Amino acid sequence: MAADAAETTDAGGDGGETWADVSPEAARRLLLAAVDAFAERGFHATTTRDIAGRAGMSPAALYIHFRTKEELLYQISRVGHERSVRILTEASEVSEDPAERLASAVRTFVRWHAERHTTARVVQYELNALSPEHHEQIVELRRRTGAVMRGILEDGVAAGRFAVPDVPGTALALLSLCIDVARWFNPDGPRSPEQIGELYADLALRMVGAH
């Protein structure tokens, strides 16, 4: 799965590669600072002064690059969701074998939510703070995520390789399992993102009765 789309390749960590092609540099620093602050305190508890301070700027400088605090959240949410859909899609295209596709999708999606848990936390848990218009756009991206997962399961069932009585429900559960990693993952904990990815890929195969 070569990543050559519009959004740059990524390395590990939460260092900010996601925003590598945002310019000018000040806007990038602000986005990075906002991700950290939103993840730590939540959108509403974060002040624009805090974001600007983390980026080494005055409160007013933020408004040169973003119209409002919500605009900052929207950019984070949009880029994060686009990345998330792309990661899941590409990971599900590694093979023709349904079990390999599912394992790859879950492993990769979980790894992303663990490695990028800071970004993922904002992306997955601060949606409600978006304006109605922005919220609707993000929900549309999420529908695509659900469709990808259902597609994998449907193909596995059609090929006689999965035993899944309720495809939409199981797809929901699988995505739910992956996404929730962002909530509880702790980089100082006993498990690495890779280990969690492997564990969850195995659990996913069991859930669909792969054989």
Add this chain to the structure above:
Amino acid sequence: MAADAAETTDAGGDGGETWADVSPEAARRLLLAAVDAFAERGFHATTTRDIAGRAGMSPAALYIHFRTKEELLYQISRVGHERSVRILTEASEVSEDPAERLASAVRTFVRWHAERHTTARVVQYELNALSPEHHEQIVELRRRTGAVMRGILEDGVAAGRFAVPDVPGTALALLSLCIDVARWFNPDGPRSPEQIGELYADLALRMVGAH
């Protein structure tokens, strides 16, 4: 003051049975109003005026019953977590059979998170807004939840009925799956809490390789 209430039995719905024995009545109305407001907007975006207004009181009346807005969140969180631990524990004691115990625990825990998704959302997703002292108390209650789930899996493995390579990791995944229901559950959606409970109980049995 308020809410030293032991816990009551519950009925269905999110109507407020959880707070049935909180007195005086004004404190109960405030707790109920706060749950709705926190679930809808999040703790930080909720104003004390909003809470008091929903309870049909003036902003100042809130401070007769609760020292601060955070105190209100703490009571909700504490009672919710105590209830949550108790529900999981009792559900896991229905039988001696590991598979029945796991299915009962997951079914019941999921149903609670769906039926009481409003309360559960606050209980599970607004922890960060608690003061450090209160946060620590709640984390301790959460550790007990984890211990209950691990106990079920260990017993199943010891009895030779479950095939679980990583008990703590799988326990984490199972709880994660249940808890995340509170995030996405929609009472107007196609699935009832009972249906989701059944689906998830089945998925849980598959995850542990029950036989």
Add this chain to the structure above:
DNA sequence: GTCTATAACCAGATAGAC
């Protein structure tokens, strides 16, 4: 116990100098 009124403070956002 609840109300009205208000204190004390802090947020998001803007103006204008450099």
Add this chain to the structure above:
DNA sequence: GTCTATCTGGTTATAGAC
């Protein structure tokens, strides 16, 4: 583009009448 200074409005919490 960034800064300092400030505006405007909303926030938690309190005082004192009833």
